[in-house]
Amino acid sequence: MKRTNTFAVRPLSNDGEQVLRDLLDASAALWNEINYQRLMRYNDEDGFEGDVWDVDTGRLEGKYKDVLGASTAQTVRRANTEAWRGFFENKNAYHDDSNTSVTQHPDPPGFRGNQDDGRVLKGVVRKDAYTADWGERSRLEMVVGEELRDTHNSPKSRLRLEIVGAPNWPDYEDQSRLELWYDETDSTFRASQPVTVTDARETPLADEKAALDIGANNLVACTTTTDEQYLYEGRELFQRFRDTAREIARLQSKLPEGRYSSERIRRLYRKRTHRRDHAQEALCRDLLEQLYAEGVDTVYIGGLTDVLETHWSVETNAKTHNFWAFKRFTGRLACTAEEYGISVKVRSEAWTSQECPQCGSTGRTTRHQDTLTCQCGFEGHADLTASETFLRRHTEQAVRPMARPVRFEWDDHEWSEPPRFPTRESPKEQRTDPSTVDRDGNVASGDSQAV
Numbered sequence: 307m308k309r310t311n312t313f314a315v316r317p318l319s320n321d322g323e324q325v326l327r328d329l330l331d332a333s334a335a336l337w338n339e340i341n342y343q344r345l346m347r348y349n350d351e352d353g354f355e356g357d358v359w360d361v362d363t364g365r366l367e368g369k370y371k372d373v374l375g376a377s378t379a380q381t382v383r384r385a386n387t388e389a390w391r392g393f394f395e396n397k398n399a400y401h402d403d404s405n406t407s408v409t410q411h412p413d414p415p416g417f418r419g420n421q422d423d424g425r426v427l428k429g430v431v432r433k434d435a436y437t438a439d440w441g442e443r444s445r446l447e448m449v450v451g452e453e454l455r456d457t458h459n460s461p462k463s464r465l466r467l468e469i470v471g472a473p474n475w476p477d478y479e480d481q482s483r484l485e486l487w488y489d490e491t492d493s494t495f496r497a498s499q500p501v502t503v504t505d506a507r508e509t510p511l512a513d514e515k516a517a518l519d520i521g522a523n524n525l526v527a528c529t530t531t532t533d534e535q536y537l538y539e540g541r542e543l544f545q546r547f548r549d550t551a552r553e554i555a556r557l558q559s560k561l562p563e564g565r566y567s568s569e570r571i572r573r574l575y576r577k578r579t580h581r582r583d584h585a586q587e588a589l590c591r592d593l594l595e596q597l598y599a600e601g602v603d604t605v606y607i608g609g610l611t612d613v614l615e616t617h618w619s620v621e622t623n624a625k626t627h628n629f630w631a632f633k634r635f636t637g638r639l640a641c642t643a644e645e646y647g648i649s650v651k652v653r654s655e656a657w658t659s660q661e662c663p664q665c666g667s668t669g670r671t672t673r674h675q676d677t678l679t680c681q682c683g684f685e686g687h688a689d690l691t692a693s694e695t696f697l698r699r700h701t702e703q704a705v706r707p708m709a710r711p712v713r714f715e716w717d718d719h720e721w722s723e724p725p726r727f728p729t730r731e732s733p734k735e736q737r738t739d740p741s742t743v744d745r746d747g748n749v750a751s752g753d754s755q756a757v
Contacts, residue, residue, distance in 0.1 A: 307644060311438075311473035311499040315446055315486070318466055325454050325465050326495060330486060332373040333429025334418040336382045339366050341415055344390060348414060358390060373451040374429075381432040381483055389415040427488035436484050438499060440476040444469035446497065448484070467495075478503045490569070491576050509647045512601025517697035519658065519689045520607060520636075522629060524676070525589060527689035531703040532600045535690050535711035538589055543582065543716055547629045550578040585716050586635050590642045592714075592721045598646040605648055606700050607636060608655030653700050658692040687711070 317323035343361040350357075367379040374382070396412040399405045419425035436448035446467040454465070478501035485498040519527040525540040554574050561568060597605065640650040660668040662680035670681040678688035690711055698705050714721045 307503050309475045309478075309501055309503050311475050311478075311497075311501060313473055313497055313499075314470040315467040315495045315497050316470055317495070318468060322465060322467070325450060326467070326486075327427060327488075328454060329374065329378075329450055329465070330427035330429040330488065331425055332370050333378065333382050334425040334427060336366060336370045336374065336379060337386055337428075338417050338419075338425065339369075340383055340386045341417055344386070345414055359387075371451060372453045375435065375449045375451045377432040377435045377449060378430070378451075381430045381435075385430050385483075386415065429486050431484040431486065433481055433483050438469065438473075438481070440469070440473060444472075446484075469497075473499075475501050475503050489576075491573055491580065510598060510601055510603035512603070514600055514602045515604050515606065515697060515701045515703065516597050516602045517606040517693050517700065518608075519655070519693040519696060520632065521689055524689045525586075526593060527687075527693045528593065528597075529690065529693040529697045529705065530597065530600060530602055531697065531701060531705060532602070533706055534596075534600060535693070536593065536596065537687070537690060537711055537713045538593070538721060539713060539715050543585055544629050547578060547582060550574055554578075581718075582629065582631065583634070586631070587638055588716075588720055590635075590639050594639075594642050594646055594648060598648065603648055605639075605643060605650050606653050606696060607639070607650060608653065608658070608696065651700075653696075655692070655696050658695045658699070659688060661692075661695050663691055663695055663698075 317326050340361060340363055343366075344358040347357045347360065363383045367376070367383055371379040393412055393414050396408050399408040400411055418428055431448050436446065439445050446469050447464045448467075450465050480502040482500035487496055488494075489496050514531045516528055516530040521527070521540070522544055523539075523541055524537055525543075526536070526538045528534075528536040554571055557568065557571050557574075558566070636650075636652075643650050657668050659673065659678075660671050662668070662671050662678075662682060662684050663686070664684040665680060665682040667680060667682065672679050673688050676688055677685065678691050679685045694705055
């Protein structure tokens with residue numbers, strides 16, 4: 307399996323930090339020079355691939371190899387080439403009417419920083435030009451160019467960095483090129499190490515199924531054939547996302563004429579994205595751990611192309627395109643599910659949000675906020691009902707969800723888990739059906755808590 311170790315690194319001295327900064331700055335500068343030459347040729351060819359591959363990259367590599375080392379300079383060039391190839395592939399897919407994988411016109415690869423605010427400190431190191439040793443004193447060592455070798459005392463003319471924290475995948479079979487960057491939000495150097503790990507997948511304990519209704523107000527509504535339902539709320543997360551967006555807009559309105567961004571604005575963008583991604587990744591892990599424990603071997607999720615094309619309000623578009631990032635979430639969900647031996651299948655979920663589970667009608671139902679009502683007398687939670695209907699369509703097993711689904715909220719660190727003891731509930735966990743709780747907050751007799 308392909309996985310990625312992401313971790314923070316610390317230079318062992320002030321000299322080491324300056325070497326690392328110079329290394330990343332030179333890497334970003336080489337990227338920018340190669341990218342500029344290719345972008346000029348792309349624009350001269352009126353948007354066609356043209357002569358972007360005719361740039362004299364050998365001359366540019368030679369300009370920086372004394373700082374970066376020949377192998378790292380070559381890796382920067384290859385990374386830029388891959389970015390341009392990916393751009394042309396996405397552009398072709400966008401203009402292919404039969405291909406719906408790319409819905410917005412892609413942009414050419416961008417620059418790392420700008421002239422006014424300086425370059426972003428970011429670079430890559432070839433797979434055989436660094437070593438990562440994991441243990442009680444984890445270390446990362448990498449090759450640097452001759453110009454930097456005399457400014458530090460690392461052995462064998464290699465820059466040595468301390469690795470902070472433990473990796474998710476320390477026992478890997480092979481490693482790919484290392485990415486390094488300076489995270490200005492946290493004032494921390496970070497690294498990303500793609501690795502190949504042994505395919506030691508878990509095996510689900512049964513053949514139960516689950517279906518997810520994915521949204522923005524409620525990030526995930528889940529129903530399983532084990533009669534469990536889970537609801538992960540997203541309103542608070544989205545509100546913070548919108549608040550940050552408003553602050554970004556306010557700061558942009560104060561920029562001098564001709565300026566479109568600033569370091570503070572870029573920092574807010576990164577912070578907003580990091581907060582969203584952290585919550586989504588934790589949600590995937592939390593949900594799949596529970597589904598695995600229940601014996602679920604297949605998760606159904608809805609195809610999202612039609613969903614993204616049918617929303618017109620400004621707020622809804624902000625939720626679907628910017629805040630929720632459907633494609634990234636579903637990719638993360640599938641990647642994490644692979645570790646548990648759970649398969650993720652994309653199926654049509656058309657009309658599941660309007661269909662009454664009691665009478666099957668789609669024309670007599672009305673949705674108001676989180677409530678779905680039908681003229682036949684049915685009333686229930688709209689997203690949970692949609693996941694229940696979705697599950698029924700794609701499984702032959704009976705679906706009879708519990709009357710007391712669990713609702714989870716995000717506290718910036720983790721999603722609350724089900725209570726570990728029958729008499730205790732997690733402070734962030736609430737039941738969606740308050741009728742099962744008496745006035746003193748105790749579960750009514752005859753009802754059992756989800757575990």
